[in-house]
Every structure is written in structure tokens, then in C-alpha cells.
Amino acid sequence: MSEPLIELQDITFSYPGAATPVFQDFNFQLLPGKHIGLIGPNGCGKTTLLHLIMGLLKPQAGKIVIFGQEVSKEKDFVAVRQKVGLLFQNPDDQLFCPTVLEDVAFGPLNQGKAPAEAIRIARETMAKLELEGFEDRVTYKLSGGEKKLVSLATVLAMQPQLLLLDEPTTGLDTDTKHRLVHLLQDLDIGYMIVSHEDAFLHHTVGECCHVHGHCCQPA
Amino acid sequence: MSPIQEPFADGVSLAHRLDPRGKIVVAGLFAVSVAVAQTYATALAGLALALVCLALARLPLKKVGARLLVVNAFIFFLWFILPLTYPGDAVWQFGPFTVSRQGLLYTGLITLKSNTIVIALIALIATAPVNTLGQALQRLRLPDKLCHLLLFTYRYLHVLELEFQRLVQALKIRGFHPGTNLHTYRTYAYLAAMLLVHSCDRADSVYRAMLCRGFHGKFYSLRIFSWQPRDRVFGAVSLLALAALLYLEWRGAGPL
Structure with a gap:
């Protein structure tokens, strides 16, 4: 069996002031090439799990191993974020540059690409998502669905090896959802999706896991 | 708008x-x-x-x-x-x-x-446009922090306005009528406080999203003057x- 892409060992995490921890001795594995859906009731820790993986939240105990490397310090996670892309639940959190092109190019520029190269990558990514002509649109004037797709473009532009999507379908119409399904099916990288939509998960992931306080069990 | x-x-x-x-x-x-x-x-x-x-x-x-x-x-x-x-x-x-x-x-x-x-x-x-001004100021070697402040203020004023309108709507649909009484003052105080809390949260989330995309304190501009x-x-x-x-x-x- 090959090495897992992500491994969480005995993770304990609780939000400050919360009575019960979200995770207690939580264990989780994501194997290469797997497409997993994360399901569970509101507040069970699905988003928290994604944020722990990205190093946005730090566990009180336990070990996180990503791509075979143990990560614990901010510096380790900086490297993780170059390879793992996270699509936020709320696209308004994700888009902050004035124009779409600048926002999509933001990641590649941070990766040290030259502006011309960053623009090329941004345009290619946008073409893949059928977002041609959006380059100079102002991000906060986009519609909800457009914001979501542009957010996805900003993440994909960093050419991640693994994608984490936090409720990618909220606010999308049926057509846009179909586009997203096809897009994910064509991706050749692993991904994990948090979603409450069974139909969407049915088309995009191989298996679904229930997130509990201690583990993540196949549903 | x-x-x-x-x-x-x-x-x-x-x-x-x-x-x-x-x-x-x-x-x-x-x-x-x-x-x-x-x-x-x-x-x-x-x-x-x-x-x-x-x-x-x-x-x-x-x-x-x-x-x-x-x-x-x-x-x-x-x-x-x-x-x-x-x-x-x-x-x-x-x-x-x-x-x-x-x-x-x-x-x-x-x-x-x-x-x-x-x-x-x-x-x-x-x-x-304000965005261009922000980038031009950056090119004029004004402190990065000031330029970012200008650009972010401009970008998030709209989000805050929407947030404010959402809260006001929430008040309205529950039959709130402003008057000269303690209930009104308290409600407005809640509104202001909630707006502040939401803004803080928003700022946090945005910063996290930026970290995820490799932000390390420096903005790169695509504009070539x-x-x-x-x-x-x-x-x-x-x-x-x-x-x-x-x-x-x-x-x-x-x-x-």
C-alpha cells in the first residue's frame, strides 16, 4: 500500500472556550488518487478538519503528516500550502484583489513566478473554467456563482497536487454545478469535498466519510 | 453597486x-x-x-x-x-x-x-481608479502598509456595506421600528457591535485565504506603468x- 497523502494521528482540537473538543484522538488518512467526500451534520468538524490540514488551525495534540512529511510549525505549512489548494466556503473570503485577473495571478506571483508567466497561468486556468472575458471584471461585482468559479480558478492557478473543497456547490445553479462536476472529473489530482449534497458527491467522489469526533468512517 | x-x-x-x-x-x-x-x-x-x-x-x-x-x-x-x-x-x-x-x-x-x-x-x-492609485503609490515607494490599507479599505467597504444591509434587513423582517426608546438604542448598539464582530471575522478569513495562496507579506502588482x-x-x-x-x-x- 502506498504512503498516504495526508495522515492525521491522534489529533485533539477544541476551539477556545468550547466545552467539548471538536476532535479527540482523531485519526484520518487520505490515500493517493482518492477522491473523498466528507459528510456529517453541521458543526461536526468538517471545515475544521480542512483548516487543520492547511495549518490555519493548530491542534492541541497529535501529529499531522502531509506528503510523507510531518508538519507542525508555520514554516512547514507554508510549504504545504504550495501543494494543497483550499477552496473556502465563502468566496468573499477568498477574493480580495480588485480585478479577477489579479486575483487569479496572486497565488502564482506568491510562488515567485514572473508577472508575464503569472498572467499566462491565470489566463489558462480561467479558460479551463470557461471564465474568458472575466479578466478585468471587478471581483466584488461578480454574481455569487461567478465568485465561486473565480475562487476555484484562484486555487487551481497554483497548480496544487491536492484540492480541498469546502461546500463548493452552495449558491450554484444546476448548470454551473454540472460544469463543476465535469471539471472535477477531468482533474488528475486527488481531492476532498465537504458537501451536504448527495447527488453532487455521487458524481464526484469514490467514497464518502462521516466525520466524527474520533475518526472519519466510510459512510 | x-x-x-x-x-x-x-x-x-x-x-x-x-x-x-x-x-x-x-x-x-x-x-x-x-x-x-x-x-x-x-x-x-x-x-x-x-x-x-x-x-x-x-x-x-x-x-x-x-x-x-x-x-x-x-x-x-x-x-x-x-x-x-x-x-x-x-x-x-x-x-x-x-x-x-x-x-x-x-x-x-x-x-x-x-x-x-x-x-x-x-x-x-x-x-x-482607486486601485491604480494604490498601485502607483506603491511604486512611488510609499510604505507598503499604507498602500495595502487603501486598497483593502476600498475592497472591503462594499462587503461591510452588504453585511450592514443584511443586518438591517434582519431587523426589518422582524418588525423593528426605530423610535426614541431604549429598545432602539440597544438594537443599534447590537447592530454596530455585530458589524464590528463580522468585520473582524471577515478580516481573519481573508487573511487565512491569503496564507493558503502563499502570501508572505508582499503584494506583487501586475500593472506595468x-x-x-x-x-x-x-x-x-x-x-x-x-x-x-x-x-x-x-x-x-x-x-x-
């Missing part, structure tokens, strides 16, 4: 096509020169220069007038206070009030200078004009 309307930012006039960096520097120097001017000659010359810039920007005069009206609404109050309180030769007396000649001249000068500066700023600064021959001409002419203003001021030095 954008929270900050930028009615003058779009256009193809000469003033729109000039390099924003040059425009910012010239507008800044001009504003300072006019602001410290003590003579009518300098202020009038400045006004003439500002009007030339305005003509070059070919902006809708009606909207420019509307902007000036806002500025002059503030200055309007000065006309009530300064002439009455500024010491000098009396020109007019009624009851306990004395209108001084110096006071009138001084208020007139302030009015003239304020309008001159605002016209110049409309012609030179308002003809560039190019310094054209016309910018060189604009810069040279502006410097000459500023020098002329300073000469006028120096010759006519002395308060009123």
Missing part, C-alpha cells in the same frame, strides 16, 4: 492617459504650494492652472460642480464665523457684530484656495508652473 462611486475614473482624455505616478506627485506639490499661498495673485494663478487641468480631463462639468458644492457647503460656514471674529478694520457693523475687511479677504482666499485644490485633485487624482514622452512633457510643464506660482508668492509676499 460600488460603495465609492468613481464617476471621473473612466475616460480617454489626456489627463486620464497620463502616468498616475506623475499625476500624484504633481497634484501633491500643487496642493501644498496653493495651500501655503498667502496672496490672491498666487491663488488665482493656481485656479487658472487647475482649470487648465480640468479642461484637459474633459470631465462632465455638472458632476464636477456637484462635487464642488459639497466642498463649499463646508466653507459656507466659515463665511459666518471668520469675518466676524477676525480682527481688523471694520467695514460693516450691526449691533455687537463687526465684519472686518481682513476677515472677508481671508475667508475669500480660503474659499479660492480650497476650490483650486479640489479642482486640481478632481482633474489629476480622480481621473485614475510606463513613463511616456507625454508624461515627461507634463512633468516639465508642471514644474515650470509650480516654479511660477512660487515666484508669484515670493514677489507678493506678506499677509494680505
